[in-house]
Amino acid sequence: MKTRFPILVFLLIFRCILGWATTLDFPSGQEIRVTGYPDNMYQDISKCIIKIDRFLFSSEEICAKYRDTEIRATGTLDKPLIDSFVGNLWLTSAEIEIDEKTQKLKNSKTQNGDMLNNFRESLVSVYKKYVPEPEAGLVSGVVLGYKKDIGQELYRQMIKSGSIHIAVASGYNILLVGGVVLSLSFWFVRRSVAVWIALVAMILYGLLA
Numbered sequence: 475m476k477t478r479f480p481i482l483v484f485l486l487i488f489r490c491i492l493g494w495a496t497t498l499d500f501p502s503g504q505e506i507r508v509t510g511y512p513d514n515m516y517q518d519i520s521k522c523i524i525k526i527d528r529f530l531f532s533s534e535e536i537c538a539k540y541r542d543t544e545i546r547a548t549g550t551l552d553k554p555l556i557d558s559f560v561g562n563l564w565l566t567s568a569e570i571e572i573d574e575k576t577q578k579l580k581n582s583k584t585q586n587g588d589m590l591n592n593f594r595e596s597l598v599s600v601y602k603k604y605v606p607e608p609e610a611g612l613v614s615g616v617v618l619g620y621k622k623d624i625g626q627e628l629y630r631q632m633i634k635s636g637s638i639h640i641a642v643a644s645g646y647n648i649l650l651v652g653g654v655v656l657s658l659s660f661w662f663v664r665r666s667v668a669v670w671i672a673l674v675a676m677i678l679y680g681l682l683a
Contacts, residue, residue, distance in 0.1 A: 506565055507548045512540055524570075531568035539572075546571045594682050652676040 506529065514525040515537045522537040523530060524547070531547050533540070549565025597614075605613055655675040659668035 504551050505548065506551060506563070507546065508565070509544070509546045511542070511544050515540060525562070529563050529565055531565040531570070533568070533570055535570075540570075543572055597682075648676050648680055651679045 508526050508529045510526045512524050512526055516523055517537050518532070520534070521532040522535060522540070523532050524537075524540060524545075526545075526547065529547070531549050547565060547568045547570045549568030551563055551565065652672045652675060656668055656672035659671045663671070
């Protein structure tokens, strides 16, 4: 125990020095272009934070737009935004371009190889057919967690009003589906079978959402 603490302190200091050293090759104010698939993404209020390699940048679009898509980002390094501890570099005012080839490939994969995504797309097309926009996108988000068609303006308004949580399929939705299926199954099969049917329905809905 006594030797473990100094080792942890040494590793922490070494990690900090290593992260700081990796940022020395990129002076503040330098224009950087980075290309690749996002290593990590998360939604920060109205912005999507994207990480490719050691570079991080933000976009006003929703993160779903860039998922499984190769992108090119060009931005400027800003010294105060450099994270020396882990060696991350922030690009300010980044201009983001989507590689059209990978976008077409992504669409073709969805059309040809993924039955689950195809089924979800067919359900979304039903909403679009009978419900006007932007309500159709909102219904798709609430029921299936499909956020691509919500629209930027409506998305920002929901963030400002604090109601963005209703546009995402949550655990409550899964429990609701399971409860409805369980109640209906009781009319036709034994209780033990109904429980299994409800569990399968919840799993399938979770995969769709």
